[in-house]
Every structure is written in structure tokens, then in C-alpha cells.
Amino acid sequence: MTEQAPGGFDVTRPNVARMYDYYLGGKNHFPPDRAAAERIIELSHGYVRDAVRENRAFLGRAVRYLAAECGIRRFLDLGAGLPTQGNVHEIALAEAPDSLVTYVDNDAVVAAHGRALLEGDPRVRFLQGDMRRPRDVLAAAEEAGFTLDGPAALLLVSCLHFVSDEEDPAGLVAAYRDLLPAGSHLVVSHVCSDLLPDTMAQAGAVYGNANAPFEARPGAQIARFFDGFELVEPGLVPLNEWRPGDDPVPPRGGFLPVLGGVGRRP
Template identity: 65%
Template sequence: MVDEQRPSKELDVGRPNVARMYDYYLGGKNHFPADRAAAEKVIEISQGKVRDAVRENRDFLGRAVRFLAREVGVRGFLDLGAGLPTQSNVHEVALAAAPDAQVVYVDNDPVVATHGRALLATNPRVSFLEADLRRPDEIFSALPATFALDRPVGVLMVSCLHFVPDHEDPWGLVAAYARALPSGSHIVISHLGSDAFPSEMAEGRKVYGAANAVLEARPRASILRLFDGLQVIDPGVVPLNEWRPSPDALPLGDAFLPVLGGVGRVP
């Protein structure tokens, strides 16, 4: 939990932070007043849908990791733009499915870095890199020696590419990771869509404009382009709650979720 009375000098607590806003949506404790105020604006704009979206995002992430560990045999997971630790972290899900799995978290946020170092100290199968997902060459060169790239791995780009603006070419970024991965690797992507609620997305973008990263919700066609060159796993790129849902999954409070997700295999 963050200490609001004595925040770290390295943190900008007066500016909303997307990782801390996400933590607030999930009901976590790692946020400051500026984060809560911005998050509440987004909750109001979305009429509460953002909270459904982030919970479904976490559930999708867990299902995708279990699928890769159990059904595909992936043992190395690279979680890009990992965000703040919360319940059912990637390493918890992966190690429960495959005790010999290894997870490397990557984030360039100082709050996340602090928690990442704590994870690093408690589990030898978990590592943390303070790095920018937009620099794949630097990330691959900094991976632990024990993280094997001679066999398929899973790269998780969950709820992070909509913070990469068009001029930084998120499509080329995904392609760069795919080129660096061995055949049979998988890339997991979730991304906020703009088709169904364009006016609400535009209002939400204004809120995030004052935060540490701009929100770029995109139309479905642009999200599908992220999977170019990958073999998309069934059921395709779909609303998160439709991607291999658990048999006991509860129905959404709203009938439609404006976040798409999918898993692509590197040929």
C-alpha cells in the first residue's frame, strides 16, 4: 500500500498515473488522490463499465496464461507493461499451472519497479526489468540468462498497447517482438476498442491526457492489424469475456464489453 503521508521522492503523486488508476479500478490500495480523482471521472464517463472491463481483463490474462502453460507447454512468460501487482498475478497463475515456469515482468513505472523488486526477492522463478516495452531490443538484451529463448515463450501485451500512440507504431512494435521470438511462441494482446462508444472514449481520452500516458482506444480494424503475421488462436480476436470463458463465468452487468483480446502464434 502506498504511504500518502510520506510518498517516495521519485514519485509524481500530483499527476494521475495509469498503473495506479488501474489499481483503483480493481479495488487495490496503491494510489493517491490525483489517481482516484481521475479514475472516478472515467468511471462516471463509462457509467461503471470500466470496472467490468478491468476485471474481465484480469480474467482474460489468467485464462490465456493457463492456456499457454497447460495446453501449449509454454514455460517462459514475458509480461510487458505489467502494472502494479494485484490478485492472480501472472507468476501465480503460471506457477500454479506449471511449477517450472519462469516469469519476467517489464515496466518503466517507478511504483511498479518498487513492487517488482519485492517480487524478485521472494521467488527465484520471478524477475523484474525496469524497462520500456517500446524498446524490445533493450528488453531482450537484458533478460536473465536463465530465460530461455531457444524454445517458445509467451509475450503478454495486455492492456498496454492502447497507451502507445499511433506515431509510435504499435503494429510495428508487435511485429518486432514476433521477429525476435522463436517459432511456436505466442503473443497475448488485449486492447480497448472505440467502435461502440466513440463519444465516451473521446471523453475518457481527455482525462488520460492529464495522466502519464495518453489513452488511444482504437477501432476493431486497427486492433486486428496488431495480429498481422500471427496465427490467431480460436476463438479469434473477440470481446474478452468471449475468449475461452470459464464454465462458471458470471454474465456481464452490461451486454457488451468494449475491449478485444486474442492470442496469436508466431509461425
């Protein structure tokens, strides 16, 4: 990515999607993104990079589970950010080539770059849209070919902590739930404040200068996002504990302050 964004978009302010790309070792970021990300790396003693890698691994396991074991063929990834390493569509299409994947992000630069990266595969779409408007998002997705004529997967991975309490994230998830067919699944990962409240508050101050706020939340509040869903085993747990496979690697710090889970709508 060049230092000049298309269309005159402001690239002087840190962007959470590009910061995430930086944590993962990608190349799609600008100096303000790198500076803010480095401050978060400093606050976390480098563990944020472990957390985002675990987040991608959790996402991959969840998508693989839904495609291979649950027969899900529609994946809606909200607040998707850039389609970087461990893409949803790569995992879903490898398990089920008839899958349809739609990414949604509200950042115009991210959406434009995402469309450019994904151009050429009719099974994959990248839309610009505000996840805080469920009916508008689903209408746009349906217009792009994402039909809700059967169970779908709603992915809210590492994005709800960028929705403020004033915007009622639990109510937002409930609105999507009520629009999804029975048998649909919800995938959530969210930073948890229970063990590191001071560090999380400092991180929130850094993100206060970015394009979205950051609010780590207590585990009990994160669990509310699954109201109306049946949690799949092992429930809402640290990401590295969600179906880790036969040879799990424990986090360097001894714990991972990010929770994840998958729920099914009855």
C-alpha cells in the same frame, strides 16, 4: 502504499498502473490516481470496473491455456503495472512450477514496488524498462535469466492502448514478433472504440493528464497486432467470449468494449 513515494518521484500526476489498481479495489494508489479513476468510472457508468475484472480473468485463462495446453514456460509481461490480483506468475507457476515470469514496466515507482512485492522467488523478476524498445527489453530480460531458447509468451495485456499512433504500436508488436522463437505466443487485450467513440474520446482526455496517453482503437486496427501470428480459437473477440468456461456471466451493459486474443507464431 504511503502518500510519500521513495526517491522523490512525482506522485502528483495520475499513473495508469495505479489507476488500474484502484479499479481493481487495490491499495497502491495516490489521490491524483483516485481522482482520475473516479472520472473514468463516472464516464463509463461504472462499467470500467467490470472491464478490468474481465481483463484479469481473460489474462488468467490465457496464461493457464499457454502453460497447461501449449507447454509455454517463459512469460514476458510488458506494461505489466503492479502485480496485483490474479498475477501471471501465480497462475503460471500453479500450472507449471518450472515457469519463469518476467514483468516489465517503465514507471520507476511501479517497478520498485513490484520488486518489493515479488522478492524471494527466483522464478519471478520485475524489471524497469520501456516496452517501446524491444531489443533493450529482451536484452535486459535475458540478463535477468529470461532466456529465449524455446517458445515464450509475450503478454501485451491492456497496455497497447497507452501507446500512441505516432509510436506505431503495430510496428512495435512486429518487432517483438521477429525476435521471438517459432512456437511463441502473443496475448493482447485492447479497448475498442467501435461502439462508444464519444465516450472513448472523453476517456482519452482524462488520461491526457496522466503519465501515458489513451487511444481506444477500431477492431480492424487491433487485429493488425496479430499480423504474422495464427490466431487461436475463438480469435479476436470481446474478453468475456474468449474461452469463458462452462458458466459465463454476460457483461452488465450487454457488451464489453475490450477485445482480446491469443496468437501463435508459426
